[in-house]
Amino acid sequence: MKQRPLGRTGQVVSEIGFGCMGMSEFYGPSDQSENWTTLGAALDAGVNFLDTADTYGHGANEELVGRFARTVGRHRVLIATKFGIVREPGKIERRIDSSPAYVRAACEASLKRLGVDAIDLYYAHRINPDVPIEDTVGAMADLVRAGKVRALGLSEVSPATLKRAHAVHPITAVQSELSLTERAPEDDMLPLCWELSVTFVAYSPLGRALLTGRNLSAEALDETDYRRSLPRFVGEAAAANARLAGNLKAIAAEKGATPSQIALAWLLSSFPHVVPIPGTRRPERARENARASDVRLTRDDLERLDGLFPIGATMGARYTEAGFAGVNA
Ligand SMILES: NC(=O)c1ccc[n+]([C@@H]2O[C@H](COP(=O)([O-])OP(=O)(O)OC[C@H]3O[C@@H](n4cnc5c(N)ncnc54)[C@H](OP(=O)(O)O)[C@@H]3O)[C@@H](O)[C@H]2O)c1
Structure with missing residues (x-):
């Protein structure tokens, strides 16, 4: 497994990270023992960068990640978690809280659930535009000074917000959606992250499974x-997007790889400062995704993929209207 720098921390992370969200909710039921085996498979394959958030499974996901880290050895994994999306248990509806008082309380709660002394990378999951970013990042910087957090990140922020935040305290990572089916950050955020030596952590790098070649019809989903x-997953858009994603199959066959591996390798080969964090609940898929680090794409392959998946080609929005709250804030 090759490594990539984590911002300017001097640390490196596996160039394929791991998203733990689906182990606790959103993509249907999961099996706790298989989740554990899957995390072990990822670690054995060289993946050491685990992504969670306080909101995933209402704390259950952090508890899982913390237990795993403490069991295998805290030093063997980097834990990234997030605060700011506040939901009632069992509800998707949310409010966004990025106030300094909330930052402090959320960090204490995350440390307790994780059962660790410090969080390696602490992100604001979403920003409430009514709270100046300087106040939010100021409170996050206090956590670094207190030794509770090692590095800071922001999720789904605008380039202007990143610049303002970076002026208060170095931002180590920006986490936003990026994949062959979601290429909007290429316009301005990816160049800005490069300029500021900020790692861009690509979430939903498999397009929430669109790019895996699986059947995602309404009947196939729990x-x-x-x-x-x-x-993106409903009606006419679902059918059009499945056809679009089908373009990966021929390239994958030619390269002796799977569609998921090509989708991840495209990210790695296109952007030297991107670390994708694919999520899965199955050990064999964790191994498959980790092996994307070995897939070599040529300039011709990349041009072909860029042509097959032009910016804006995916039909339908990536979130509902409510889901866009706090995005690009
Ligand atoms: N910052 C944010 O706002 C935000 C938002 C969304 C996600 N995230 C983070 O990003 C991580 C990854 O994103 P994601 O889970 O939404 O999407 P993703 O990684 O693009 O796709 C996950 C889906 O793909 C399936 N899958 C994974 N590998 C596969 C393979 N090799 N073959 C076939 N199917 C495969 C998984 O199913 P199985 O589980 O059944 O294998 C799951 O349904 C999350 O876990 C979370 O940590 C952050």
Whole structure:
């Protein structure tokens, strides 16, 4: 597994990270023992950068990640978690809190659930535009000075907000959606992150499974699956996007790889400062995704992929209207 720098921290992380969200909610039920085996498979494959958030499973996901880290050895993994999306248990509806008092309380609660002394990378999950970013990042910087947090990140912020935040305290990572089916950050955020030596952590790098070649029709998704509510996965858009993603199959066959591996390798080969964090609940898929680090794409391959998945080609919005709250804030 190759490594990439984590911002300017002097630390490196596996160039394929791991998103733990689906182990606790959003993509249908999961099995706790298989989750554990899957995390072990990822670690054995060289993946050491685990992504969670306080809101995933209402704390259950942090508890899982913390227990795993403490069991295998805290030093073997980097834990990234997030604060700011506040939901009632069992509800998707949320409010966003990025106030300094909330930052402090949320960090204490996350440390307790994780059962660790410090969080390696602490992100504001969403920003409430009514709270100046300087106040939010000021409170986050206090956590660094107190030794509770090692580095700071922001999720789904605008370039202007990143610049303001970076002026208060170095920002180590920006986490936003980036994949062959979601290329908007290429316009301004990716160049800005490069300029500021900020690592861009690509979430939903497999397009929430669109790019894996799997059948994602409404019948194939569990009744509780959150994707059933996302415009990209419904009706005409779902069919059009499945056709678009089908373009990966031929390239994957030619390269002796899987569609998921090509989607991840495209990110790694296109952007030297991007670290994708694919999520899965299955050990064999964790191994498959980790092996994307070995897939070599040529300039011709990249041009072909860029042509097959032009910016804006995916049909339907990536979130519902409510889901866009706090995005690009
Ligand atoms: N900052 C934010 O606002 C934000 C938002 C969303 C996600 N995230 C983070 O990003 C992480 C990854 O994003 P994501 O989970 O939304 O999307 P993703 O990684 O693009 O896709 C996950 C989906 O793909 C399936 N999958 C994964 N590898 C596969 C493979 N090799 N073959 C077939 N299917 C495969 C998974 O199913 P199985 O589990 O059944 O394998 C799951 O349904 C999350 O876990 C979370 O940590 C952050």
